[in-house]
Amino acid sequence: MTHKVAFTAVKTVKAYERVVEQIETAISKRELRPGDRLPSERELMLTFEVSRSTIREALRVLESTGLVRSRPGDPRGPEVLQASPAILTKTVNRLVRLETIALSELVEFRIMLEGAACTLAAQHRTEPQLQAMRTAVDAMQAEVAHGPVAFSRADVAFHESVWAASHNQLMQICGEATRGALIDMVIGELDRAPDSQARMELSLAHDREILAAISAGDGSTAGRLARSFVIEYYGDIISPENRAALGNVDEVPA
């Protein structure tokens, strides 16, 4: 009857992988909590019965995942870290940069993201966050006089406050990643703009409109405005037909 025995495929699991796995599950089971200390490498090699190289390789991958941090000389051992979305940002960034992604795609994605973020912000925003957005806009107003660079910095700050108000970390991460990638790809375009004064005024007016919609809790309008403004900003990059289609998504009545 041996033919009825259900054998299962075997894959050789490397030693350091099993060490990683055990520590990882210990962390996700809350047996190890942020701030806790792992035993020293020399202790770990005894408990896992492997060599120190193996332990170190395991710690390196745990470290690159952001789960632990080793500091030389610390007698308390490696520290278990608080999980943070920061590691996601790096990954998304690399993916964006690595994938052969057309600039138009990036812009398109950014448009959708920006719209969604504003929509969510209009629904989730709290009073202090509204206040933060208002002061951010006021700061932009003040920076108009100091040139495009300072203004752009204030602009970014405003948008960040909007992203924060969306109360969605995934959205924020993607927003951050796409913004970084976009800046990298269109670097230097800012100063090139001849009518910087007019552009600043326009941006300011746009952001005021968005803020009003968010403040009113009108997610639909906020999203639509954001989309059309991003389209305007990066208009040269995407084709005219897309420009029309993406911008008017919400204007077509259901």
Added chain:
Amino acid sequence: MTHKVAFTAVKTVKAYERVVEQIETAISKRELRPGDRLPSERELMLTFEVSRSTIREALRVLESTGLVRSRPGDPRGPEVLQASPAILTKTVNRLVRLETIALSELVEFRIMLEGAACTLAAQHRTEPQLQAMRTAVDAMQAEVAHGPVAFSRADVAFHESVWAASHNQLMQICGEATRGALIDMVIGELDRAPDSQARMELSLAHDREILAAISAGDGSTAGRLARSFVIEYYGDIISPENRAALGNVDEVPA
């Protein structure tokens, strides 16, 4: 005048980190492309002038980020991999499990993504892609008889064809990552559903509606439908107020 010299903070950079950095930038600069082989560990330790342990630790972090893969015994050396969203999925998963990211956030993000993907698909879809979507829906129809598991597989296939029609790789990457994470989180829920027959019929009807909107080029409707269906599907997870707000985004006339 030494006090005017601008010194800059020094942080000790570990050797393996610099190895990682160099290989990483080589990959992101396309000097190393997917499928290429890295030199063997013993060669690397000569070119970087470090010990093999250091090289190995560097390779472990590169491997954990999905950039390379080492296979024992392969004389061609470690392989440079194609960047893949799989690593993103794993990271998102862990963050959700560690409650750094709320499940509701993930669902919310998914809703926005799905809607955006359908909107884009309605605008960018080509005729062959429409055909692929139609056959995918037909396949779903056929799988209804074979139970929820087979049906769900067909369902996923349909949605993948929609994502593909969006012609936006970033959207696809994020979609894949979130889908993977969501599936992992709600695994087993499928069979639990008592009225699986009715649910399948409903899903099928929903997908038919979406397909119709995409086919008609109506991005607004396609997006709205997709959002409301995802909300329906994962309805238990998000709070009632969000359910209403997110679903009706496009129904509020501008």
Added chain:
DNA sequence: AGAGTGTACTGGTCTGACCATAGTTTTCAC
């Protein structure tokens, strides 16, 4: 009690070795 010194142990790195394995080459039989 506080400031400075010691010290024990940490992580980072190196050397050198062994094993099983996978790709390649060579051999050998037909």
Added chain:
DNA sequence: GTGAAAACTATGGTCAGACCAGTACACTCT
């Protein structure tokens, strides 16, 4: 000549043992 089998070679995985610079903590000495 050709195909399969055996031998070879370099690879990654793992181990043991060593050295160094640095940190936290205890222990001085005032």
